[in-house]
Amino acid sequence: MDFAAINPLIFFSTMVAASIPVLLAALGELVVEKSGVLNLGVEGMMIIGAVCGFITIYNTGSPLFGVLASIVAGGLLALIFGILTQVLHSNQVATGLALTLFGLGLSALIGQPFAGIKPPTFPKPDFGFLSDLPVLGQLLFKYDYLVYLAFILVVGVSYFLNRTRAGLILRSIGENHDAAHALGYNVVRVRLAAIMFGGGCAGLGGGYLAMIRVPQWTEGMTAGVGWIALALVVFASWRPYRVILGAFLFGGVTLLQLNLQAVGIKINPAYLSMAPYIITIVALVVISGSSNRLSTLAPGSLGRLFYKTM
Amino acid sequence: MSLEEGEICALLGENGSGKSTLVKMMYGLVKPDEGEMIFQSRTYLPSNPNEARSAGIAMVFQHFSLFDALTVAENIALGMVDPPPFNKLSREIEEKGKAYGLSLNPDSMVGTLSAGERQRVEIIRCLLQNPKILIMDEPTSVLTPQEANVLFEALRNLAAEGTTILYISHKLEEIKTLCSRATILRAGKVVATCNPEEKSARQLAEMMVGTSIVTPKRTESQGNRNGQPLFRVENIEKESSSNFGTSLREVSFEVWQGEVFGIGGIAGNGQDELMEVLSGENLPKGGTIMLNGHDLARLNPNERRKRGLLFAPEQRVGHSAAGEMSLTENAYLTAADRKELSQAGIINWSRTAEFSQTIIKQFDVRTPGTDNFAQSLSGGNLQKFVIGREILQNPELLIVNQPTWGVDAAAAASIRQKLIDLADSGAAVVVISQDIDELLEISDYISVLSGGCLSKARPVQELSREDIGLMMGASRESLPEAVA
Numbered sequence: 001m002d003f004a005a006i007n008p009l010i011f012f013s014t015m016v017a018a019s020i021p022v023l024l025a026a027l028g029e030l031v032v033e034k035s036g037v038l039n040l041g042v043e044g045m046m047i048i049g050a051v052c053g054f055i056t057i058y059n060t061g062s063p064l065f066g067v068l069a070s071i072v073a074g075g076l077l078a079l080i081f082g083i084l085t086q087v088l089h090s091n092q093v094a095t096g097l098a099l100t101l102f103g104l105g106l107s108a109l110i111g112q113p114f115a116g117i118k119p120p121t122f123p124k125p126d127f128g129f130l131s132d133l134p135v136l137g138q139l140l141f142k143y144d145y146l147v148y149l150a151f152i153l154v155v156g157v158s159y160f161l162n163r164t165r166a167g168l169i170l171r172s173i174g175e176n177h178d179a180a181h182a183l184g185y186n187v188v189r190v191r192l193a194a195i196m197f198g199g200g201c202a203g204l205g206g207g208y209l210a211m212i213r214v215p216q217w218t219e220g221m222t223a224g225v226g227w228i229a230l231a232l233v234v235f236a237s238w239r240p241y242r243v244i245l246g247a248f249l250f251g252g253v254t255l256l257q258l259n260l261q262a263v264g265i266k267i268n269p270a271y272l273s274m275a276p277y278i279i280t281i282v283a284l285v286v287i288s289g290s291s292n293r294l295s296t297l298a299p300g301s302l303g304r305l306f307y308k309t310m
Numbered sequence: 311m312s313l314e315e316g317e318i319c320a321l322l323g324e325n326g327s328g329k330s331t332l333v334k335m336m337y338g339l340v341k342p343d344e345g346e347m348i349f350q351s352r353t354y355l356p357s358n359p360n361e362a363r364s365a366g367i368a369m370v371f372q373h374f375s376l377f378d379a380l381t382v383a384e385n386i387a388l389g390m391v392d393p394p395p396f397n398k399l400s401r402e403i404e405e406k407g408k409a410y411g412l413s414l415n416p417d418s419m420v421g422t423l424s425a426g427e428r429q430r431v432e433i434i435r436c437l438l439q440n441p442k443i444l445i446m447d448e449p450t451s452v453l454t455p456q457e458a459n460v461l462f463e464a465l466r467n468l469a470a471e472g473t474t475i476l477y478i479s480h481k482l483e484e485i486k487t488l489c490s491r492a493t494i495l496r497a498g499k500v501v502a503t504c505n506p507e508e509k510s511a512r513q514l515a516e517m518m519v520g521t522s523i524v525t526p527k528r529t530e531s532q533g534n535r536n537g538q539p540l541f542r543v544e545n546i547e548k549e550s551s552s553n554f555g556t557s558l559r560e561v562s563f564e565v566w567q568g569e570v571f572g573i574g575g576i577a578g579n580g581q582d583e584l585m586e587v588l589s590g591e592n593l594p595k596g597g598t599i600m601l602n603g604h605d606l607a608r609l610n611p612n613e614r615r616k617r618g619l620l621f622a623p624e625q626r627v628g629h630s631a632a633g634e635m636s637l638t639e640n641a642y643l644t645a646a647d648r649k650e651l652s653q654a655g656i657i658n659w660s661r662t663a664e665f666s667q668t669i670i671k672q673f674d675v676r677t678p679g680t681d682n683f684a685q686s687l688s689g690g691n692l693q694k695f696v697i698g699r700e701i702l703q704n705p706e707l708l709i710v711n712q713p714t715w716g717v718d719a720a721a722a723a724s725i726r727q728k729l730i731d732l733a734d735s736g737a738a739v740v741v742i743s744q745d746i747d748e749l750l751e752i753s754d755y756i757s758v759l760s761g762g763c764l765s766k767a768r769p770v771q772e773l774s775r776e777d778i779g780l781m782m783g784a785s786r787e788s789l790p791e792a793v794a
Contacts, residue, residue, distance in 0.1 A: 165387070172377050172388050179375035182339065183389050184359030300378060 006259050009138045017143065017213065019244075019251030020150050021046070021205040021222075025229035026236070026243045027150075027157055028201025033233055034161060035194035036174035036301035040096025041081055042202050043226025044103020049074040049203025050210035051111040054217045057119050066119075066211050067146070067204065074203015075196045077103060082195040085305075086188045092303050100226065108219045115217055122146075122212045146208050151244075153201070158240035170194060174299035177306045187306050202226065231280045238298060246283075253279060311493045311500050313443065318465060318475045320485040320506060323495035324518050324690075324718040329478050332495070333445050336476075337369045338362040350442075364391050368436035369445040370429070378421030382431050385420055389435040399438075406434050410464040426457035433464070444468065445476045448716070450484060456576075462488055480718055482511035483747075496520050515719035538603075539564035540738050541619075541707050546597035546607075548587050556580040556762040558587065561597070563757060563767055565707065565738045570729060571767065572753030573742045574778055580762040581742050582624070585711045588740075589621040590614045601707060616647050618706030622696050624715065624742075626689060630696040633685030637677065640684050641666035641699055648703040665702070673698030674724065690721030697725055701732050708732060709740040714748060726752050746778050758782050 025042050032039050052073035057066030081099050084090045124144045131141035161167040170190055173180040177187045209225070210217050228250055236242035257272035313319055323329045334340040336347065338356030347354045349365065356362040362369075376385050383400050387393040394402070400416035407413040412430040420431060429449060436444055446465075450458040465488065469475055479485055485492060485506050492506040494517045502517050509517075541564065548558040558580050565571045575581060586592040588599065590611040599607040606614050611621075627633040631640045642651050642662045651662045666680045673694045677687055684692060693713065700708055713729065714722035730752055733739045742759075743749055749756050750770060757767040758781040765781055 165393070168380075168384055168388060172380060172384075175377040175379050176375070179377060180388075182359070182371060182375040184338070184363075185388075298379075 006263065009135065011255065011259065013138055013142060015248060015251045015255050016147060018255055019247035020147055021209045021213065022225050022229050022232060022250055023243060023247035024150050024153070024205035024208065025202040025226055026232040026247060027154060027240060028198035028205075029229055030233045030236070030238060030240060030243060031157060031161075031170070031201075032194050032198035033302055034174045034238060034299055035170050035191045036177055036299050036304065036306075037085065037191050037195055038092050038096065038303040039078065039081055039099070039195060039198060040093060040230065041077070041099025041103065041226075042198075042229050043222055043224070044100035045074040045077045045199045045202035046103075046206030046209070046222045046226045046229075047107040047220070048077050048103045048206065050206035050221060051107040051114075051217060052203070053207030054111070054119060054210040055114055057122075057211050058114060058117060061120050063120070063122050063145075063211070067207060070203045070207025070211075071200040072203070074206065075200040078195045078199020078202070079192070081199075082192045086191050086195070089305055089307065092305070104220060111217050111219065115219065117216060119211055119215050122215070144212055146204070146212065154240050154244055161240065171299070174301055177301045177304070181306075191306075202229070205229070228277070228280060231284060234298075235280060235283045249279065311503070313474050313476060315442075315474055316469050316472045317491060318469050318477055318489045320489040320492040321476055321478045321495065322482075322485070322492055322514060322518050324720060327495045327518070328498040329495055330447065331498075333369065333447060333476065333478065336362065336367055336443070336445065360391060363389075363439055363441075366440070366442035367445065368439055368441035368443070369447070370432045370436060370449055371447055376420050376428055376431060379419065381417050381419055382414055382423075383416040385431055386416075386435040386438065389432075390439060402438060403434055406437050410437070410467055411460055412464055426460075429457075429461070433461075437468070441473060443474045443476060445478075447478045448480065449477075450479060450481060458484070480716065482506075482514045482719070485514070486511065494518055518718070519720040535566045535569075537566075540567045540602065541565040541740075542598075542600040543588070544598045544600070546584075546587055546599070547595045548583055548592065549595065550580075550583050551592065556583060558583050558594070559762045561759075561762075561764045563764060565740060565755075567738055568733055568736055569754040570733045570739045570741060570752050572749035572756040572770075573740065573759055573764070574746060574749050574756060575742075575744070575759035575782055577744055579759050581711060581759060583762070584759065584764075585621070585623055585709070585742060588619075588709050589623065612647065615644065615703075618704075619709070620644070620700040620703055620705035620707070621709040622693075622700050622711065622713070624711040626692050626696060627685050631684040631692060634683055636681045637670070637675075637684060637687075637695060638663045638666045638680045640695075641669060641680075645699060645703050666699075669695055669698040669702055672702065673728065689715075690717040693717050694721060694725060697728060701728060705732075705737055707738045707740065709742070711742045712744065713741060714743075714745065722748075746775055746782075749778065750775065 025046055029039065029042055049070035053066045053070030056069035057063055060066070077099065081095055084095050085092050122144050124142070125148070127141040131137045133141070161171060169180070169185055173185060173187050173190050181187050205225070206222055209221060214221065232243055232246040232250065235246045253275050257275060260267065260272060321329050321332070331340060335342050338359045338361055341357070349367075354365060356365060356367075377388070380388075383396055383403060386403060387396070387399060393399055403414060403416045407430070412434060414427065414430050414434060420428060423431070449461060465475055477485065477489055489506050492504055492514065493500055494502045494504070494514070496518060501520070504517070506514060543564070544562045546558055546561040550557045556579055561584060563571065573581070573584070587594045590606070590609055590613070594607055597607060598605050601617060601619050604617065606617060606619060623629045632643065638659070642657060645665060646652055649661070649665055651658055651665065663680055669675065670677060670680065675687070675695045675698065676691050684695075687695065697710065697713065708729075710729065713725050717725065726748065729739050729741065741749065741753065750773070753770050755767040756770055756773055756778065758765045758778060760782060
């Protein structure tokens with residue numbers, strides 16, 4: 001056993017990068033759920049974002065186009081979900097599951113010719129001397145653009161939800177859609193917008209995986225990250241900043257598992273692979289054990305269908 | 311119809327007479343097919359509530375349109391066209407609250423407030439817009455009488471300042487004291503306009519229904535208390551399960567065959583807790599509940615039903631009936647055993663449908679069919695269905711909590727008559743109600759629940775409205791003589 005082989009600085013910065021896909025996807029889903037919609041298709045939207053981003057960056061060589069393609073692909077898939085559930089009133093759980101299966105299948109189909117190819121490298125911002133600082137440089141200034149974008153997005157979403165009127169309206173629709181409708185807010189339109197935002201975030205998370213983190217295209221490469229993102233939203237009790245915490249926890253445990261194997265700790269790797277999921281389940285049980293819904297900020301209308309009655 | 315500046319005008323009508331549709335048009339939630347509204351000598355046709363609000367029309371809903379997980383200030387901001395920043399808004403909420411005696415803490419979470427406080431949130435939300443017309447849809451149905459008085463005072467102040475108030479309510483006595491004019495709707499048409507102070511509650515009710523209402527008749531000298539009581543509750547103790555509830559203390563009463571036993575009292579004095587203990591939803595901490603000499607205190611609701619103790623709780627959708635299930639399914643839910651609607655675990659649907667059809671016919675439930683969702687029925691019709699479902703199972707004892715809450719006059723009269731008929735047929739009925747007149751009308755014996763204590767039962771002939779009112783207001787300790 002040699003823990004010294006694990007460099008804490010490198011561990012931290014790798015953990016940050018490893019947590020980005022789940023962070024982005026969870027953040028998007030958080031906004032969707034805050035508007036009262038449960039979209040279980042996160043996994044499908046992520047993998048579609050991954051394959052579309054990968055194909056675009058490979059064919060155009062432009063990271064910007066790759067990112068945009070990921071966002072648009074995830075958003076479009078989410079729009080299908082939105083139209084089905086909000087306009088045609090289909091069941092959200094069933095539609096979300098279908099979306100995941102559809103996304104996995106479609107991505108395998110269109111991604112097949114691109115399996116195993118290396119994409120062009122993704123650029124990092126140049127912070128000049130800052131990235132040469134001891135410790136801080138490694139901790140803060142060595143990431144690619146999307147890492148910074150992801151954290152800006154967390155701050156932005158938190159500000160939007162808690163400080164702006166539009167955010168208040170979105171929360172009110174998630175809390176009680178009938179009351180929001182009675183006050184004259186357009187429930188369906190707001191929810192469609194939130195669903196598209198969630199899809200874009202999930203797509204970008206998937207794109208990050210294929211374009212930067214791995215980077216290459218493999219069938220089914222999201223490997224359940226979308227499901228973890230869903231769990232993270234509950235784990236974070238619908239608070240954006242806590243999503244970061246959850247994503248780090250998840251990313252950290254995943255990484256630790258690899259590191260521990262590398263330093264030769266004699267523990268069946270299957271247990272370590274299970275660890276992130278077990279921790280998530282334990283966290284979920286603890287949270288749902290609290291009887292007071294108000295303290296968890298769970299949206300009151302979550303997953304309920306909205307029919308215009310008045 | 312017309313409204314004048316600074317008046318409090320009542321809008322009356324049975325369930326389904328079009329009151330709600332009319333006010334929803336004024337508030338921009340529904341568009342009229344024909345006709346026009348003229349507001350301050352201009353044609354007024356709001357296409358959404360925001361337009362209505364900016365024109366100066368505000369509305370307080372029957373079912374509160376509030377958001378539990380948001381603060382008072384956030385809730386109020388959502389209902390305003392152009393809310394000021396939060397710290398300014400909080401100050402305004404406190405100022406308005408003081409001015410009208412409706413004080414509120416802007417930072418508290420709405421989910422933690424009582425019904426009366428929640429309504430204040432709605433009202434203050436409206437007042438901050440300085441509305442010219444304030445529409446109130448059944449504002450007192452969830453309030454205690456004290457809370458209602460505070461509300462009336464605030465409304466009178468508002469009217470004196472020139473705000474017009476359109477007031478919808480089923481409580482005719484309330485309208486007589488508060489409103490200076492009443493417009494009456496029947497089947498979607500205005501049938502009369504009158505001064506409610508000059509009419510009796512009965513006349514008003516008859517104008518709404520269009521026919522005369524038969525007051526339920528109690529045949530005299532019923533329930534002569536001979537022999538053993540049918541139902542005996544002794545020293546029931548129960549800690550309330552909710553924070554705002556009232557714990558029951560040594561509740562005892564006896565009911566004989568053929569009588570209607572009324573339990574009065576203001577909501578929140580232990581009625582819900584008593585109902586739960588009697589029905590078996592919660593078991594009492596101590597005490598006995600004897601029916602025909604058997605102790606039921608430890609049995610669950612289904613076991614109690616099998617032995618002839620049936621109940622209709624207060625909350626119709628979600629408690630007496632499952633809102634998103636059909637009437638037939640709802641009929642099965644409580645009648646399965648007594649009407650033998652299933653064999654060996656298999657539901658006999660044709661028998662069940664027949665049973666629900668019988669309820670609909672005998673109790674005049676107005677619904678397109680037995681396959682309709684329970685929640686699609688109006689309050690009065692669903693209540694008739696629920697009561698009918700229990701009565702047709704031939705109970706030994708039926709316990710009803712707030713039988714005519716939110717029910718229009720005609721339906722209320724028919725429900726009361728059915729309860730009396732049930733008692734006349736030899737069963738016993740326990741009615742828990744806030745409505746003193748209802749208790750005086752149908753009960754043989756009345757006692758009052760106050761602060762979790764039940765007063766001694768007295769025959770109805772000895773009691774007046776005032777006596778009961780006094781008993782409601784006082785605890786048992788302070789009224790030893792009057793009760794004994």
